[in-house]
Amino acid sequence: MGPDLPSGPLILPGGLPIVKTDVLVPKSKEKKQAAPSDQAEKKKETPMEFLSSMAVVLVTGLFIITFNIQAFEIPSSSMENTLLIGDHVFVDRITIAPPTHWAAFEHYRKIQHGDLIVFLSPQTPGLYVVKRVIGIPGDRLHLRDGVVFRNGQPLDERGYVIHKIGDYNPYRDNFPAVPAMQAAAQVSSEWPVQVGVLKQGEDLVVPPDSYFGMGDNRDESYDSRYWGFIPRENIIGRPMFVYWSFQTPANQWQKTDMADRIKFLGHVALHFFDETRWRRMFHLVH
Numbered sequence: 001m002g003p004d005l006p007s008g009p010l011i012l013p014g015g016l017p018i019v020k021t022d023v024l025v026p027k028s029k030e031k032k033q034a035a036p037s038d039q040a041e042k043k044k045e046t047p048m049e050f051l052s053s054m055a056v057v058l059v060t061g062l063f064i065i066t067f068n069i070q071a072f073e074i075p076s077s078s079m080e081n082t083l084l085i086g087d088h089v090f091v092d093r094i095t096i097a098p099p100t101h102w103a104a105f106e107h108y109r110k111i112q113h114g115d116l117i118v119f120l121s122p123q124t125p126g127l128y129v130v131k132r133v134i135g136i137p138g139d140r141l142h143l144r145d146g147v148v149f150r151n152g153q154p155l156d157e158r159g160y161v162i163h164k165i166g167d168y169n170p171y172r173d174n175f176p177a178v179p180a181m182q183a184a185a186q187v188s189s190e191w192p193v194q195v196g197v198l199k200q201g202e203d204l205v206v207p208p209d210s211y212f213g214m215g216d217n218r219d220e221s222y223d224s225r226y227w228g229f230i231p232r233e234n235i236i237g238r239p240m241f242v243y244w245s246f247q248t249p250a251n252q253w254q255k256t257d258m259a260d261r262i263k264f265l266g267h268v269a270l271h272f273f274d275e276t277r278w279r280r281m282f283h284l285v286h
Contacts (some may be wrong), residue, residue, distance in 0.1 A: 001116075003096065005181075008061075022114065034103070055198075056138060064150050068092070068093055068094050069090050069091060069092060069093060069237075069240070070090070070091045070093055070237065071089070071090055071243070072088070072089055072091055072093070072118055072128060072130075072239070073086070073087070073088050073089075073132065073255070074086065074087040074088075074089065075252070075253030076214035076250070076253065077164075077213050077217055077220055077250060078131070078220060078221040078222060078223065079116075079131070079132075079216050079217060079221075080162065080164065080216065080217040081110055081162060081216070081217075082116070082132075082160055082216045082286075083116075083130065083216075083239070083242075083250075083285065084245060084277070084280070085248050085249075085250055085252075086245055086246045086247055086248030086277070087242045087245045087280065088242065088243055088244040088245065089239040089240070089241065089242050089243065090239070090240050090241060090243055091118050091236060091237040091238065091239050091240065092237045092238050092239075092240050093236060093237035094108070094237070095108060095109055095237070095238060096108075096109065096110070096111050096115065096234075096235065096236075096237065096238055097204060097237065098118070101200060111133055111136060111211060111235070112133070113133060113134070113135075113136060113150075114132060114133060115132070115133045115238055116130060116131070116132055116238055116239050116285060116286070117130065117131065117132075117133060117211070117213065117230070117237070118130045118234050118235075118236045118237055118238065118239060119131075119213075119230050119234045119235045119236055120232060120234040120236065121227070121233060121234075121254050122227060122228060122229070122230065123188055123227040123228075127167060128236065130239060131213030131214060131215055131221075131224070131230070132160070132213060132214060132215070133211050133212070133213055133224055134148060134150070134155075134207040134214050134224075135211065135212030136206060136211060137206050137207065137208045137209065137210060137213070138205070138206060139151060139205070139206045140152070140200065140204070140205055140206075141203060141204050141212055142174075142175065142177065142202045142203050142204060143172075143173055143174055143175045143225075144173075144174060144177075145173055145174065146163065146172075146173040146218065148214075149203075160216045161216055161218050162216060162217055162220055163219050164217055164219050164220055165219040165220060166219065167219065168218070169183075169184050169219075170181035170182050171187075171225075172184065172185075172219070172225060175204075175225045176195050176199055176202075176204045177202055179192070180192040180195075180250035181202060183226065185222055185267075186224055186226065187226050187227075188226065188227040188228055190228070191226070191227060193227045194228060194229075195262065203271065206229065207229065209231065209232040209233075210229035210230065210231060210232065211224075211230040211232070211235075212224045212229060212230070213230050224242055231233060239285040240284070240285060241282055241283060241284050241285055242280050242281065242282065242283040242284065242285065243281070244276070244281065245276065245277035245280035245281070245283075246268060246272075246275055246276055246277065247275040247276075247277065252264060258277075
């Protein structure tokens, strides 16, 4: 064993202590020293790189608008109070669309009971309609005094259905037991024939690749009771949320003349702030 060393600093001859230290560089100096290398690494974005970045953003946005979402306006009161006349909604075109192999990254699922769907009217070409899915393929449906029975069970629809008029209509409220000649609204000429073929007992059976849709404003909804099933290929997507809502006359969608359109656009510009339903902005639809 060698001699014990003193625990304190070593003292050189002459009385000067030896102290072990690490050389520290102040942060300010460290930054100053690193700055030239950082500047050398950071390159100014060239016009070509900027254009490439913008192109990626535009292509992504175009893809989303073209394939994923689409904007629609609600023209009628058949879905009140879930959707109001003048609601502008974004529609998800992917989730309930038929799955594709080229876009495996997208999320798909089957259409379910209670889904709201936007579709092309099977009766009026070019007309977009929104209804709630009441029946899917294989379901057995009938109405009794306005209550929907699905597969023998009454549906509890208190969360979304309203009866705005509150009157009684035999065909509307007891479909399909009552013949179409007793309907207050026009019934598609082919529909009674199809009902006769698909009716089993008191129920109407939904065929494959077809859906039975009804409006939430049940007394005023012109829906599958009058024009038939919704073909799978007619379905566009499902509403996600209201991005803008404006107080709109009930018959505005019927005014297709250019003069009427320009007049209404002027009205929107003049009353944008006081007739926009601000509380419905970004309202989720379900």
